[in-house]
Amino acid sequence: MDNNVSELVERLGSDEDAVRKMAVFKLQSSIGDPSFADVFIAEDGLTRLHYLTLHANGNTLAYSLTSFARLLEVDKGWECVDQELVERVVELIVTHPLVNILRGAMSILVSIVSHPSSGGRLSQGGTFGFRALKPAIAIYPQFLEMLVSRLSSADHALCANALQLINSLMRDSITNDSEHEWPKFIQRLQDLGVIKAVYSLMQGAALQDHAHPLIEFQSLTKVLLRKWRDIPLDLEKPEHRRALKGIHLSSTQGEGADGVSDVHRSKKHSSDKWRRLGFETESPVIQFEDMGFLGMMDLADFVRNHQDEFQKMLLEQSTKPVQQRCPIARASLSVTSILYDHFEVDKSEVEDSKSYLLLESRSNLDKVFKPLLLHWTRLHVSGLHAFFRLWKSTSADAEDYDKIVELIRILIESVVGGAPRTRDVQDVEDELADFEYSRLRNLQMEILELTYEDVWGHHLRQVREELQHEALQFVKEQRIRCLLQGAWFPNDRASKVEAKAGHLKWRYVQLSHNRRFLHFGDFASMSDMKHPELDMLSGKIDLSTVSSVVSNVSASPDNSSSLTVKSVTQHHVSSTKITIHGYIHSATAPSDNPKTNGHSRSGSRATQGEATLLTLRPESPSAASEWLDGLLMLLNQQPITSETSKLTKLISHYGLKIRLLNVRFDDADFAGEVPAVPSREGLSDDYYYDIFGGP
Structure with missing residues (x-):
């Protein structure tokens, strides 16, 4: 083999392009073997491959990029990864139109960006991770835009490579960038349309060809949501303070239209500045303990993009007794929590990785992919609208809050959870808006029946038989x-x-x-x-x-x-x-x-x-x-x-409903201590205690 490698390396340095092209073409199929790669590097082949990667053109360049990418995949050749190489590859991605060149270039960058997380050793220069690309991106600022645009390519392999590179950039940024830098990068990708492009791929017919990078993007979306949720709201941070202040300012804009002075109104609202927005206390930070900055982002997004509706609701609620007012902020946080639970965002990546096993079967694809997760913000707004609608149609008050939350949870599980992979988000929004309260109550009763079935088991089956x-x-x-x-x-x-x-x-x-x-x-x-x-x-x-x-x-x-x-x-x-x-x-x-x-x-x-x-x-x-x-x-x-x-x-069904509604769920498992007998101290002989209604 040594003689063959030596001859191959010698041809890589030939003055004739046809000889170099044939040599690097053969190299593609062999360089993925670690033992071959060791001999190749020992024969100084890496230096010549590096040169071709920087200076070759056409198919010779395409074969060189592919060979270099495969060498990095077996964790070899890192000593030749320098800023010059990175800048050259970034330039190719931005300026070159040929698909076979773009594939190899993107594969090289994937290895470079992913290298720290792969456990491989760093080179002396340490030019790895997202930071290795930043100097080159500064020279070619359209790099990210071009990368996102490749997600719409008709070439499925190029499209998968582009998404794989985006995933690597996102993961490295989330892991290694400062808390001020990574959110800006994620926002930049979203502004370029990455969500829309990936959503289209998830719903497309060629899902099998993009399956692995798509499932990784879905997993990274959960990582982002979890990371935002784990950031506690801290008013010492300027961006947190601005977000909360923006919500309050949106609630006060236009309040002078009815002739009441802003000074008078500000005094009027000073005692319930936050409670009138739907917070439980005048310390709104406490309300964000469960959902963290993710809850703040969802609420701020709703207030910013639906400002007229927000102000109109506040005005309507202000005319009602306190107990009957719909708590807008609290409702927003509840919808965020419901979506968080529905999409199992806390599910670890180890468990998510099991999904890769299901990708081998085409019939399992619809079970693995959740395209609607990518439209988190739109689902939050639709869920919040449904909350407002149910609150109004049921004439709910403060004591009914948990009941409305449970109905919204059932609604999300039914509509969002029941939506097939190819269903458009607009159709889901429409169904959430049009779902009838009576249907929702029927679903609730069915779920209640199943819940009791799980707890009571044969006891409930016996009741059914008796009722039948x-x-x-x-x-x-x-x-x-x-x-x-x-x-x-x-x-x-x-x-x-x-x-x-x-x-x-x-x-x-x-x-x-x-x-x-x-x-x-x-x-x-x-x-x-x-x-x-x-x-x-x-x-x-x-x-x-x-x-x-x-x-x-x-x-x-x-x-x-x-x-x-x-x-x-x-x-x-x-x-x-x-x-x-x-x-x-x-x-x-x-x-x-x-x-x-x-x-x-x-x-x-x-x-x-x-x-x-x-x-x-x-x-x-x-x-x-x-x-x-x-x-x-x-x-x-x-x-x-x-x-x-x-x-x-x-008749049997309604009989079962009546029995279920008249039995507390706690009775199902007979848990807890026996309640104490009420004291008769200070009571006359006429006193009696109703075990259902109290004294």
């Missing part, structure tokens, strides 16, 4: 009472001649009071009597002789396998049919089917014939459900229609 049984018995009684009340049906047996003559066109059917017999009679009209007496009904069926009830009424999906139902396509109401089958003696003609064949038999069912006893044609789906399921349940069979199933579930 009770609901079924209730519906059974309701259906049977419909039979006891009786109903009119079109006469199925009326002949065409009788029908034209107006005879026997209606049939009245009613269950006997002892629930043992089904009485029926045929009539020419319903107008003569609303409910005929039982003794006026000539037909009578002993329910003990009924063998089955068959219908063409569609069964509910849960019972579609029932043997007593024939599922058919949609019918007109008049075609709905319920047929009662039963056993009759051959000596007795069947009441509804006189042509049934029969022979002389004994009284046992083995010697009886089955025939149609009665046919009913309900005129509405509700009547069909009541009579079909009523007959089935009367015969101790399961109901089968969807209407009965829905009614049973509805």
Whole structure:
């Protein structure tokens, strides 16, 4: 191998460009081997590669940059990383249009910027990290702008390299820059449109090609949020003091429009300078203990960009009693906290790194990426608007604050958490704004039920079973009472001649009071009597002789396998049919089917014939459900229609809600000490203690 390396190094120094180009082209594929790299450096190949990187052009330059980048990736060649090289690579990124050159140049800078965090040794000059690029960026100030613009490149590899370099710059700046410098750099990137560009990549179809740098950018976004949250609000810091002062000034601008002097108003507000903005006390710094400077940034952003709305709300709230005023500042901090928890910002990078394992499967991409995280500020504003809307629509007061916060938490989890990767942030904002309070309450009840399910386990399942049984018995009684009340049906047996003559066109059917017999009679009209007496009904069926009830009424999906139902396509109401089958003696003609064949038999069912006893044609789906399921349940069979199933579930569901709402969550685990018995000292004999409501 030594001879091959020596020959390769010699060709790198050739006077002919074609020879140099071929040599460095071959070098690309070999230099990533550490043992080859050691021999290459020992043969003084690094010096010649460094020269080509600084002075070559075209493909020779592209191959040289790629070779140098791969050498740095195996932690070799750092002795040739100097300011001249860095300036040359930065110049190429700013001025050169060829993609293959830009890829290698960006890869070199990624290694240089990332070198301190990779654990590698520093060279004598120490020109690594973001600080190594700053002198070159001062010469080419458009470097960052060009770098961000590469995120829109049609070449996926170049786009990934650009984002990888941006990630390296961000990480090094956050880690090594002073607390005054790194926020400025991050703001500079955001002003150049890095958020919009990365958001577009996360939603794009070529996600797989950019997956690793994108997941790193998402992780770095969490690092930034966590870093801002961990910075305590300190009024000794000028930027913190300016932010808080800006909020107060925005609340007072334009207050003289109603004719009240600013001096008088300032005196009026001196006692509640901060509380009127929604802080709990006149020491607003205390309010930021949980969310730190991140909470201040979100609140200041809302006040700055929605100043008219902020002032209008303050004016509206000032006309209400103190207890009914919406605490704007406190609400803003709560929304920040909700978003922080929702996106699991405190999740360590070690846990986030596990996401890389999921990237191997394309089907897991939507689970890993959270593009909406990048639009933190817009989500905060939308969440705050939703808070204001709920506060107003529910006529909430101070005691309801935690309840509104919980509703907003559910709203964020539902809308933001349920949004697919490709959904646009504008659509999410619209849904947050339009989400109905009733839907939100239903979601809350479902979550409450699941929460109790986790705590109570089999106890709640037992309650459900009891309520299901009770609901079924209730519906059974309701259906049977419909039979006891009786109903009119079109006469199925009326002949065409009788029908034209107006005879026997209606049939009245009613269950006997002892629930043992089904009485029926045929009539020419319903107008003569609303409910005929039982003794006026000539037909009578002993329910003990009924063998089955068959219908063409569609069964509910849960019972579609029932043997007593024939599922058919949609019918007109008049075609709905319920047929009662039963056993009759051959000596007795069947009441509804006189042509049934029969022979002389004994009284046992083995010697009886089955025939149609009665046919009913309900005129509405509700009547069909009541009579079909009523007959089935009367015969101790399961109901089968969807209407009965829905009614049973509805009653059972509301029964469970009532029980949940009347039991404290603390009762679920029976935790805590037994409360002390109230003292009767100083009380008369008339005193009693209500364990639910107090004395």
